[in-house]
Amino acid sequence: MTQSTTQGRAVAPIPYGRQSISEQDVSAVCSVLLSDFLTQGPKVPAFEQIVAEYCGARHAVAVNSATSALHIACLALGLGPGETLWTSPTTFVASANCALYCGASVDFVDIDPRTYNMSVNALEAKLVQARQSGCLPKVVVPVHLCGQPCEMQAIHTLSREYGFRIIEDASHAIGAKYQGEPLGNCRYSDITVFSFHPVKIITTGEGGMALTNDPELARLMECFRTHGITGNKAEMQPRPADEIWNYQQIRLGCNYRMTDIQAALGLSQMTRLDEFIEKRRQIAARYDTAFADLPVTTPWQHPDTCSSYHLYPIRIRQGDSPKSQRQVYDAFHSAEVNVNLHYIPVYRQPYYEAMGFAAGYCPEAEQYHKETISLPMYPSLSIEQQNSIIQTVMESIIP
Known part of the structure; x- marks a missing residue:
């Protein structure tokens, strides 16, 4: 060296960020490599459950990156052409790109000079102007920069007055707390997104997760991460009785699934x-x-x-x-x-x-x-x- x-x-040489991998992590990954399932097996739902329980959320949807999680969160909220998402300018580009993937527009709200998060005062002033011009946002994405939560209660109050939905970009912030409660409980948002990139708090190699308390949003995100395909008979359209239909594509989705290899590493990392x-x-x-x-x-x-x-x-x-x-x-x-x-x-x-x-x-x-x-x-x-x-x-x- x-x-x-x-x-x-x-x-x-000292990197700015680095993963921490233990023998327990290695063993967890190897056990999956020797199992029957490398993907779409039991480890992904187990990882989703442990993260949801830790954060106090009802549902969790694991995907292959936080970028993917932001995308399916926007899709689940119905963001589309002619609509706008607002986010912080001080963030990674994925916080804004997720709107463009949906055909929507992006705008930015300036930051608070002390926390470096989205300024509540700037947000409110921009909302007042947007209401007057008839161009309010459909979705606002506050970013918990560096791991410090945004002022979510105040942002949520504004959402009720101005009618926008909230996705918390908590890519930096699993394990953080807001008002004494774990970030990710979605008390003041529709969806919270975490990242498990190697330089983040815990890692799955690459990976992300979207948490929500809304079962319908969870169902939609699960569908969007798997090509828009469902095997749920209640959602499937009728077909001739003599034809075998054990799945149907009911909307346009993506291949954003997390593997069991990644989830096994995430499960092990969660213990630390x-x-x-x-x-x-x-x-x-x-x-x-x-x-x-x-x-x-x-x-x-x-x-x-x-x-x-x-x-x-x-x-x-x-x-x-x-x-x-x-x-x-x-x-x-x-x-x-x-x-x-x-x-x-x-x-x-x-x-x-x-x-x-x-x-x-x-x-x-x-x-x-x-x-x-x-x-x-x-x-x-x-x-x-x-x-x-x-x-x-x-x-x-x-x-």
Whole structure:
């Protein structure tokens, strides 16, 4: 493994995120490989059940990615051409792309400068204008950035006044809590989506899940993930008695199924979810203390929330710090500490600029992008690695 040297100390490359795989995880996956079912077997429903029970939701639908979960969530809510989805600009592109997959339009609501989540004030102001112009959204997708829940009760209150549906993009946030309850219980939303990508809180390799308390939405999402096919006789159209029809395609769906191999890994990872969250919170607390006197802004936590700390972003305050974001970013990579950016505003991506979006549309999101760097954050981050990260922050910011 290559090493770099910073101020006389050797530092092995440190990724910004990394999966934690145990012997128990390996054994769980191997047991499926030796079983009769590699896919469409018993592990997927078992994984769905354990996640639903952990979060306090009635139904869970496992799929091959959170992107797929967002897509089938939009399909289940009936989003389509001539309708609009609103989301945060400070997110991965999948939070917005899911609307385009349905033929709908996308718009963006600026972020709160403290939580970096969708601003409730900006949302309300935009809704007032949209009502006057007759273009209210059908769906709003709040994104629980970095693992900190959005102000869901306030967003839900607005949904009742303005008539939109809510999909929580909780890709960063399994294990987080809002108002003392597990995120994913859908108390203030129609559907909640989780991601199980390797850098997320738990992993299935690739994978995602949509949770809901509505049995009809669950039924629709289950159908959409499997080509739009059903084997439920109550849903099937009559056919001649002498013909065998043990399944029918009743709508246009996708092949978004999760395999039993992935679900077995997810089941094993769920046994350590609370341990993972606690370790992340300990690392975040150590970062908070180490950076308290530096000219950077560390993640502020809303009193109603308990973050899962998928990410730990620091803001290099322009005017306060002697170094720019670019200088700090380059210093980290020179030291082989692989920090990242989460995120470039979605509407600044070339694909979205071609739709007519331009710089200046969401000022808070753009300022966040210009100042923020995500530090490495994952449970297996050793004390030695944490020390290297902390020292690199200090050396890169203080001349």
